Amino acid sequence: MQDTPSRPYHHGDLRRAVIETALDMLAEEKGWQFTLREVARRAGVSHAAPYKHFPDKAALLAELAMIGFDRLRDALSAAKPEAPKTLRDEITPIARAYLAFGTENPALYRLMFSAEEGKAVGMHLNERALAVFDILREILRLGQAAGSIRKRPIEGQAAAGWGLIHGLTMLAIDGLLVPEKVGSAPLDAALSALVEGLGSPAT
Amino acid sequence: MQDTPSRPYHHGDLRRAVIETALDMLAEEKGWQFTLREVARRAGVSHAAPYKHFPDKAALLAELAMIGFDRLRDALSAAKPEAPKTLRDEITPIARAYLAFGTENPALYRLMFSAEEGKAVGMHLNERALAVFDILREILRLGQAAGSIRKRPIEGQAAAGWGLIHGLTMLAIDGLLVPEKVGSAPLDAALSALVEGLGSPAT
DNA sequence: CGCTTAAGTAGTCACTGTCAACAATGTAGT
DNA sequence: ACTACATTGTTGACAGTGACTACTTAAGCG
Known part of the structure; x- marks a missing residue:
């Protein structure tokens, strides 16, 4: 990506960030839909990044x-x-x-x-x-x-x-x-x- | 049902057939996956046929x-x-x-x-x-x-x-x-x- | 400095729900 | 009877998803 100096290439603690983002989404409770891609989108990483920290969605x-x-x-x-x-x-x-x-x-x-x-x-x-x-x-x-x-x-x-x-x-x-x-x-x-x-x- | 020589174009009572097929699938309970396409497949109709009887999956x-x-x-x-x-x-x-x-x-x-x-x-x-x-x-x-x-x-x-x-x-x-x-x-x-x-x- | 390796990316694949256009079938009107 | 129409099912397409792979980049080490 272009200039995002605020976020380093290595997120640092993406695992925790993913979990917190997911919990936020759960709290919003918009009809109980939960897509991994949406979590990644919200966390500001690519759609496959979470797979480095979790084997799968389950x-x-x-x-x-x-x-x-x-x-x-x-x-x-x-x-x-x-x-x-x-x-x-x-x-x-x-x-x-x-x-x-x-x-x-x-x-x-x-x-x-x-x-x-x-x-x-x-x-x-x-x-x-x-x-x-x-x-x-x-x-x-x-x-x-x-x-x-x-x-x-x-x-x-x-x-x-x-x-x-x-x-x-x-x-x-x-x-x-x-x-x-x-x-x-x-x-x-x-x-x-x-x-x-x-x-x-x-x- | 009796023998279907070559499944008629119009199923006859597809709505009921879809519901019964779906109930069967629920009973099998293979991990709680439920796809409309699978129901249609099992019922022997095309994947969009159920939409003539139900507005959507919900x-x-x-x-x-x-x-x-x-x-x-x-x-x-x-x-x-x-x-x-x-x-x-x-x-x-x-x-x-x-x-x-x-x-x-x-x-x-x-x-x-x-x-x-x-x-x-x-x-x-x-x-x-x-x-x-x-x-x-x-x-x-x-x-x-x-x-x-x-x-x-x-x-x-x-x-x-x-x-x-x-x-x-x-x-x-x-x-x-x-x-x-x-x-x-x-x-x-x-x-x-x-x-x-x-x-x-x-x- | 050059290397390994972890972290992130882009891209693919099979599948889903949904919609639009089309074809086959049954029904009503004259 | 024979055509207009509405119903029902089919095909094909679209965007979005989870899983996966190959590639690229950054970070840490000698």
Whole structure:
């Protein structure tokens, strides 16, 4: 190209630039189209440059998904209350943070759960995803130890909890919860059901 | 169909043939690729023939999604027990049927919930989707009238229930529930939580 | 300074969705 | 009956995509 003194021939850290550009495009969420060429165009490099850093498109998407899971885990950790008095007080802010993450990053969230799990990438992705899962599992474990949660197989309880919030998030993303109409009623009701279902009867 | 001596120029009922071919391809689920040209190829017509029946690819996908919702509704209606003794007995077979539908038609199920909802198509699609929703809402309404379900806003309870089963189904499709390891424990646990959360304390 | 090598480029290929022009078929009007 | 027309399917073309290869350039090393 002609004169572009600002950008050196060697981008320096094109890998990171590609990822950030891609994340920006995901955030804009213009109908969930994602072309590698568009990413390269936006990053200001040629359409084949990303191939020097990612073997193919799926690899980039997998990377983005993993970053998404990391961010989700961080968001949930940050939302965890310090000294919750009840199980509900402990779970509610985390659930809200989860739902907020999904609705604020719909394209990214969808990508996270739409990556092919048959590939080798799926293994690593599942690791990150299960790290999110572990947060919930830990809460249940401590709750059972403290006696505030029924003593039942944690795997099932955790799956119920994750499934519930994941489903609500997906429905919200798909516009089937009509949040402007329903408000936060579904989340509150769902959490009530969950807390009352998982919590010890004595509580 | 009978033998086609030399495929007539006019297919006769290409619209239906295209839809059925597409559904077959969805069922095969080879990695969620869906090209209009492949559908036309399989249906034995030229690559542009479907455009005489569908304005574009999205229209065909929307049609498929609607059919999917109709089938799901039928499956759930068929699974509804005649004379359930408890709330759990009533909900369990329906939930199992829902999960089975999702795991047996993963590509179709995903399509149903991935259609763009911003378009005009989304309105009709939402109608069908909400018809499924109504089944759950009706159960809750009757349950509240009979006193077996806590009297709380039905919208929230229904959202909780649908979100739960939808989330479990999606997780199962994405292979994050490792069903061969966990078995039906998540569903059972989730239903326990839901039933105990929604059901009246007296029950 | 000259060399190797990583980083970026241009260009190709097969494929897709879509559109326009054309041909075959069925239908209606006189 | 026999022609005008509308319907339906076909062919061919276009731009855009992901993947790939051969080429060019810059950067770092001896």
